[in-house]
Amino acid sequence: MSAEKMLSVKDLHVYYGQIHAIKGIDFEVEQNEIVTLIGANGAGKTTILHTISGLIPAKEGEIKFCGNNLTAMAAHNVTKLGLSHVPEGRHVFSEMTVLENLEMGAYTRKDRSKISEDLDFIFTRLPRLKERRKQNAGTLSGGEQQMLAIGRAYMAKPKMMLLDEPTMGLSPLLVGEIFEIIKLVNQMGVTILLVEQNAKLALEISNRAYVLETGRMVMNGLSKDLLNDERVKDAYLGG
Amino acid sequence: MDIFILQLINGLSLGSIYALVALGYSMVYGIVKLINFAHGDIIMVSCFTMYTAMEIAGLPLLVSIPLTLILTAVLGIIIEKLAYDRLISKGVERISLLITAIGVSIFLQSTFQLIFKADSLRYQAFLPSKTISLFGIEPSLKSVVTIIVSLVLMLALTLFVKLTKVGKAMRAASEDASAAKLMGINTSNVVAFTFAIGSLLAAVAGILYFESYPRIEPYMGGMLGLKAFVAAVIGGIGSIPGAMAGGLILGVAEAMTVSIGLSSYSDAVVFGILIIMLVLKPSGLFGKNIREKV
Numbered sequence: 001m002s003a004e005k006m007l008s009v010k011d012l013h014v015y016y017g018q019i020h021a022i023k024g025i026d027f028e029v030e031q032n033e034i035v036t037l038i039g040a041n042g043a044g045k046t047t048i049l050h051t052i053s054g055l056i057p058a059k060e061g062e063i064k065f066c067g068n069n070l071t072a073m074a075a076h077n078v079t080k081l082g083l084s085h086v087p088e089g090r091h092v093f094s095e096m097t098v099l100e101n102l103e104m105g106a107y108t109r110k111d112r113s114k115i116s117e118d119l120d121f122i123f124t125r126l127p128r129l130k131e132r133r134k135q136n137a138g139t140l141s142g143g144e145q146q147m148l149a150i151g152r153a154y155m156a157k158p159k160m161m162l163l164d165e166p167t168m169g170l171s172p173l174l175v176g177e178i179f180e181i182i183k184l185v186n187q188m189g190v191t192i193l194l195v196e197q198n199a200k201l202a203l204e205i206s207n208r209a210y211v212l213e214t215g216r217m218v219m220n221g222l223s224k225d226l227l228n229d230e231r232v233k234d235a236y237l238g239g
Numbered sequence: 240m241d242i243f244i245l246q247l248i249n250g251l252s253l254g255s256i257y258a259l260v261a262l263g264y265s266m267v268y269g270i271v272k273l274i275n276f277a278h279g280d281i282i283m284v285s286c287f288t289m290y291t292a293m294e295i296a297g298l299p300l301l302v303s304i305p306l307t308l309i310l311t312a313v314l315g316i317i318i319e320k321l322a323y324d325r326l327i328s329k330g331v332e333r334i335s336l337l338i339t340a341i342g343v344s345i346f347l348q349s350t351f352q353l354i355f356k357a358d359s360l361r362y363q364a365f366l367p368s369k370t371i372s373l374f375g376i377e378p379s380l381k382s383v384v385t386i387i388v389s390l391v392l393m394l395a396l397t398l399f400v401k402l403t404k405v406g407k408a409m410r411a412a413s414e415d416a417s418a419a420k421l422m423g424i425n426t427s428n429v430v431a432f433t434f435a436i437g438s439l440l441a442a443v444a445g446i447l448y449f450e451s452y453p454r455i456e457p458y459m460g461g462m463l464g465l466k467a468f469v470a471a472v473i474g475g476i477g478s479i480p481g482a483m484a485g486g487l488i489l490g491v492a493e494a495m496t497v498s499i500g501l502s503s504y505s506d507a508v509v510f511g512i513l514i515i516m517l518v519l520k521p522s523g524l525f526g527k528n529i530r531e532k533v
């Protein structure tokens with residue numbers, strides 16, 4: 001594995017007004033890794049992803065991605081650098097068609113022929129999206145919308161993808177499918193930072209993990225070690 | 240029967256002007272949830288620009304019209320960048336945006352009053368006041384031109400929003416601004432662009448409207464703007480087809496009221512339709528989000 005740090009976050013502090021949501025965290029993601037961030041409701045996982053992708057500002061600290069300083073960068077410029085974000089709750093454009101959603105994913109790209117190759121790739125791997133490509137995204141099921149959200153992020157041809165609770169509210173069968181898609185995206189050369197409530201599955205597919213508690217990183221290590229860690233078992237793996 | 244069709248044409252003509260202005264309200268609201276109270280004044284600015292180009296500078300019509308359209312669109316962008324952009328990107332309360340819009344409106348009215356004084360100016364219509372023969376009826380040339388120009392523009396706008404990359408970005412930003420940013424869309428530019436299109440359509444509406452009512456003064460944007468806003472609400476604010484339908488409905492209703500001899504009630508009819516709509520379907524004809532207050 002290359003030692004190059006694709007993403008590094010140093011001493012990050014984020015506030016919502018007076019609320020100190022992220023209280024000085026550090027972490028790193030290396031190229032081609034799958035890193036997972038686990039933590040209870042309200043721990044600050046979404047806040048961290050939003051800050052990385054520029055949707056909310058950092059108060060203090062530094063975020064670097066492939067040598068670029070993201071700390072004060074607008075969200076649309078972050079995307080252009082090759083960092084795609086699949087937001088919590090999917091946020092597909094429900095009044096646009098499946099195809100238009102995927103086109104929006106490729107918004108910053110100019111390489112038309114490559115775009116249609118990637119579109120074909122997605123339609124081959126996710127045939128349900130192909131069948132429904134003329135339908136409005138709002139008419140899709142939850143699982144299909146999640147696939148669309150991931151496909152849309154993939155269409156940006158990112159170096160790295162942030163995924164925020166991609167399996168939320170899905171049936172066990174679909175959860176398995178989504179995890180397969182995430183592995184596939186990773187095999188296609190996309191580095192993954194995955195936020196999950198489903199800690200067991202997340203630890204099983206990831207290389208390393210960080211554990212977040214009320215705005216602080218309390219633990220990190222290889223995922224296979226954390227899977228056997230008593231404290232992790234108690235708090236996140238249902239004992 | 241001929242009278243009825245004639246009045247229908249008059250109504251559609253007035254209605255298509257409302258529709259053009261309503262589109263500006265609706266598209267801006269769709270993206271930034273701002274009721275742009277200065278939008279009516281954009282009509283006024285376009286008319287004074289037209290007046291200045293034609294009457295003061297003596298430019299030919301074919302120069303004055305594009306010049307007016309371009310300057311009005313640019314004004315829309317300038318207003319957005321100077322007055323709203325920073326507020327929007329800071330994510331301020333909607334009431335702050337609203338108050339800013341009222342401020343912009345007062346600013347435009349006062350500035351033009353300062354320059355052109357409060358008296359109304361006579362504006363030379365460029366279309367001749369004659370009727371044309373059309374399937375045995377004789378509508379005025381102005382009405383027919385107004386309807387055709389408006390329909391062409393509405394069709395063009397619909398295709399633009401549906402098919403072009405920028406149009407799709409507008410729809411995406413209108414539905415979910417954060418998600419649009421994550422796609423790499425510079426939503427701030429999309430908003431400015433939306434203001435430009437809205438202002439351009441308002442300028443066309445202004446030029447057409449004052450063909451039939453050729454007196455201009457700094458406060459003239461008020462009533463026309465208000466009625467167009469009502470049209471946008473009736474159609475479902477935020478919806479492009481809604482603004483078009485709302486405008487046409489209002490225009491026809493107004494013309495019909497006049498044609499049955501109740502012209503002094505025409506404004507009452509406009510606001511009556513609004514009240515009925517708000518009671519029956521607060522989100523408007525094409526509106527989806529019932530909970531969204533307007």
Ligand SMILES: Nc1ncnc2c1ncn2[C@@H]1O[C@H](COP(=O)(O)OP(=O)(O)OP(=O)(O)O)[C@@H](O)[C@H]1O
Binds near residue numbers: 044045
């Ligand atoms: N817009 C906001 N305004 C104020 N406080 C907020 C806002 N968003 C989040 N918070 C607070 O910040 C903290 C972190 O929230 P965040 O959404 O990042 O948690 P999370 O780990 O993603 O939780 P979940 O698992 O429920 O998605 C919480 O205490 C939350 O209440």
Ligand SMILES: [Mg+2]
Binds near residue numbers: 088164
């Ligand atoms: Mg969250």
